[in-house]
Amino acid sequence: MPIDYLDKFKGSLIGVAIGDTLGHPFEGMLRDAIRSNFTNFKDFINDNRRLFNKFTDDTQLTLHTAQALIQGRGFNLNNFVEEYIKWLDDPPIGAGYGCITAAKKLKYGIPWKEAASNSGGNGTTMRIAPIGLFFHKDIKVLKSSAITSSIITHAHPAASAGAVVIASAIAYLINKEPESGFSIDEFFDVITSSISNSQDEIWEEFCEILVKLQSSLDMPIEAGLIKFSQAGVKSPYFIEQFLGKAFVHPYTISTVVCAIFVFLKNLNSFKDCIFELATAGGDSDTVGAIGGGLAGVYSGMKNIPDDLIKMVKNYKKILKISEKLFEIFKERY
Numbered sequence: 001m002p003i004d005y006l007d008k009f010k011g012s013l014i015g016v017a018i019g020d021t022l023g024h025p026f027e028g029m030l031r032d033a034i035r036s037n038f039t040n041f042k043d044f045i046n047d048n049r050r051l052f053n054k055f056t057d058d059t060q061l062t063l064h065t066a067q068a069l070i071q072g073r074g075f076n077l078n079n080f081v082e083e084y085i086k087w088l089d090d091p092p093i094g095a096g097y098g099c100i101t102a103a104k105k106l107k108y109g110i111p112w113k114e115a116a117s118n119s120g121g122n123g124t125t126m127r128i129a130p131i132g133l134f135f136h137k138d139i140k141v142l143k144s145s146a147i148t149s150s151i152i153t154h155a156h157p158a159a160s161a162g163a164v165v166i167a168s169a170i171a172y173l174i175n176k177e178p179e180s181g182f183s184i185d186e187f188f189d190v191i192t193s194s195i196s197n198s199q200d201e202i203w204e205e206f207c208e209i210l211v212k213l214q215s216s217l218d219m220p221i222e223a224g225l226i227k228f229s230q231a232g233v234k235s236p237y238f239i240e241q242f243l244g245k246a247f248v249h250p251y252t253i254s255t256v257v258c259a260i261f262v263f264l265k266n267l268n269s270f271k272d273c274i275f276e277l278a279t280a281g282g283d284s285d286t287v288g289a290i291g292g293g294l295a296g297v298y299s300g301m302k303n304i305p306d307d308l309i310k311m312v313k314n315y316k317k318i319l320k321i322s323e324k325l326f327e328i329f330k331e332r333y
């Protein structure tokens with residue numbers, strides 16, 4: 001069967017939104033504390049619908065990234081600056097400090113090179129899915145677009161590296177189907193080589209952590225999350241009280257590595273995957289959003305349960321934006 005790319009576009013963007021929606025009530029909590037609330041997460045969701053009634057900055061910015069690609073019919077820096085400024089009118093929900101200060105500076109006409117914060121936070125990786133989808137046939141442009149879209153708001157090399165890794169992962173997974181699976185080694189080759197030989201210390205450190213992750217996939221989820229929750233974390237993202245606990249730090253490397261870990265541990269079911277992502281602990285909404293984008297593109301919308309899609313606020317609008325993005329993609333490729 002040929003791949004239904006429209007279904008993959010929809011799956012990835014709605015996957016981001018589902019992960020964000022399910023994860024945001026638990027943002028800033030330890031995995032243990034989250035899980036003490038339920039034995040069955042599905043029942044917990046059904047009994048507490050009002051907790052899961054919105055998405056946050058992760059989905060908002062992902063949609064603005066998609067709109068920037070649609071408006072520019074591809075990557076055009078000005079459209080990205082415009083869209084990230086427009087985000088301020090949404091208004092932002094649960095935004096990271098680095099991202100919001102940069103967006104405000106852009107709004108007041110400060111050139112993006114000066115507006116960007118030096119944040120290594122996960123704020124650029126969480127919005128990258130549309131770039132992975134749109135440029136999946138053109139890896140060179142995928143990489144340059146991921147980097148540029150990232151440094152508009154975050155000058156730190158960890159942020160751009162995370163954006164490249166996740167965009168590359170999405171571009172790889174769009175051509176895979178759960179029925180036939182994929183090679184884990186090949187997946188790691190793709191994502192690690194996307195940032196290797198960069199001469200940048202942080203990018204090299206990221207590669208080393210990805211190699212460690214690859215050899216840790218036998219670990220149970222809890223143990224893996226404890227191991228990688230603080231992976232690579234630098235000040236000011238280090239939170240001493242959560243050392244040695246399952247609490248994903250909002251730094252790019254730790255968030256990306258934990259999201260990939262949970263995704264790879266749950267390849268057989270979108271639902272199981274998204275439930276684990278959203279309850280990972282720490283920056284749960286962003287782990288949910290990044291991992292949800294991966295799980296969603298891999299499974300496609302056809303494998304995402306309807307009730308999860310319908311939980312997302314304005315899900316019809318997200319599906320419409322996915323369709324529009326796909327239309328422009330088809331015109332171009």
Ligand SMILES: [Mg+2]
Pocket residue numbers: 056057058093094095285286
């Ligand atoms: Mg958020």
